[in-house]
Amino acid sequence: MxxxxxxxxxxxxxxxxxxxxxxxxxxxxxxxxxxxxxxxxxxISALTMDRRRFLDNGDYEVRLPIQPLIYNPLNFVHGGITATLLDTAMGSFVNQSLPEHLAAVTTEMKVNYLKPGTGKELICIASIIHKGTSFYVCEAKVYNDKNKLIASGSGSFFIIKRN
Missing domain, CATH: 1.10.287 (Helix Hairpins)
Structure with a gap:
């Protein structure tokens, strides 16, 4: 076109x-x-307009404004977007923790959906619970703007050399 x-x-x-x-x-x-x-x-970050930062305690935060673009047909955040938010927060944290010649890719992820994603924004806070030479393990939680827990997840990330 x-x-x-x-x-x-x-x-x-x-x-x-x-x-x-x-x-x-x-x-x-x-x-x-x-x-x-x-x-x-x-x-994907551009479309969802996420904002990222390190927290004072060393954890990593990704904020995602809730907008109709990310709704499911029931008018709350699509579960796939919530999973993407968890993966983004954990994976970005690992990647920013590695030397420039290395990168991390998700090898496994578990998501527990607890409440519908509603409100003005979703806030995902990720922490690294294991740093190995070949893989990292992370945990993350997603809250809404009223500090209600929406979802939690964990993930394993395999370390590779960048091309």
Missing amino acids: DCNQLLESIEDYLSEASPEEVDVLSSILEGLKGKKHGEYRSY
Whole structure:
């Protein structure tokens, strides 16, 4: 699809879009601009507009605004997005803990869904519970903006050399 076809498609979409659909498209475009300008390292982070930081206690936090783009048909956060948030927080923490010539990939992950993802944002806090030479093990918890536990998870991450 060339630029003119894309613009026509967007104009066609917007001509019949609801206010929510306009907001979703606007959010997607803002995320893509952020990716282009280096605010996000991946397209999934750009689309979900996550924010990341290390906490004073050494844990790692990823915050995800709740928006219609990530809803399931029941109008709360899709379970796959919650799992992605857990994986992102744990995997990013491990990757940032490694020397530059190494990387980590998820080899196993367990998720326990406890409550529907509702509110203004999801906050995932990850901790590393084992640092080995060939794999790391992490735990993480997802809370909503009212500090209610939404999900918990654990994951194993295999250490590889970067290409």
